[in-house]
Amino acid sequence: MAIQGPIPVTFNQVFPHGCYAVGEVEPVKDFEASSNGRFVQARDKHTGELVWQIPVMDADPSLKAAQKTVAVKVLSPVQPVPPAPVAGLPITPVEFDGLTITPYVNGSGRLAYSIKATQMHAPRTSAKPSTKEVAA
Template sequence: MAIQGPIPVSFDQVFPHGCYVVGEVEQVKDFDASSKGRTVYAKDKNTGELVWQVAVMDADPTVKAGQKTVSVKILSPVQPVVPAALPGLPFVPVEFDGMTATAYVNQNTGRLAWSIRATAMRPPRTAATPAKTSAGKDIAA
């Protein structure tokens, strides 16, 4: 099989309606390497980067309520910072760069699930302004 390891995906493929931070950024513990009184934090097997996670709510109105909140793992040597809140919004909108998806079987349900990873978290890009043609007419960017 040609697919090996995580599958590169774009933010728009995973969250076409956007997503919002609904939790704190936390460092992921390596439960296999940790022992009583000694916590070991997870590192990515391929890059050696520390692994952090943040809960986000998918803004897709068609997603079932029980599936709206997902955890995105971020590979970074330092704790990622949640973007500044926007006035009038109860949650912080966010986008991720360098995203990958890895399929696995959920042990509790026996169903296919996805582990989502990213290399960076940032504020959403604003809507692109239309580009101008040489005649001065707007075209889609």
């Protein structure tokens, strides 16, 4: 098979309706290296970068409640900082760059995906071109 390792995807492919940060950025524990109360942070197997994670809520209205929250792992040498909260919203809109997915079979035998990113930032606003013609 030609595809090996993480599969590159765009933010809009994974979260076409957007997503919202619903928790804090935390380091991911390397369970094999951590022992006797000593915490060792995980490093990505392909890049060697430290691995952090943040829970996000998928804004897709067709998802069931149990499917809405997923963890996105962010690969970064320093702890990523979520975007500033938006006034009047109880949750923070967020976007990711450098996304990859890795499919795997979870403990219950179902297909699942690990989502990784290289950057986290506030949603970009795109200026839409005017559809009105300018009279000469």
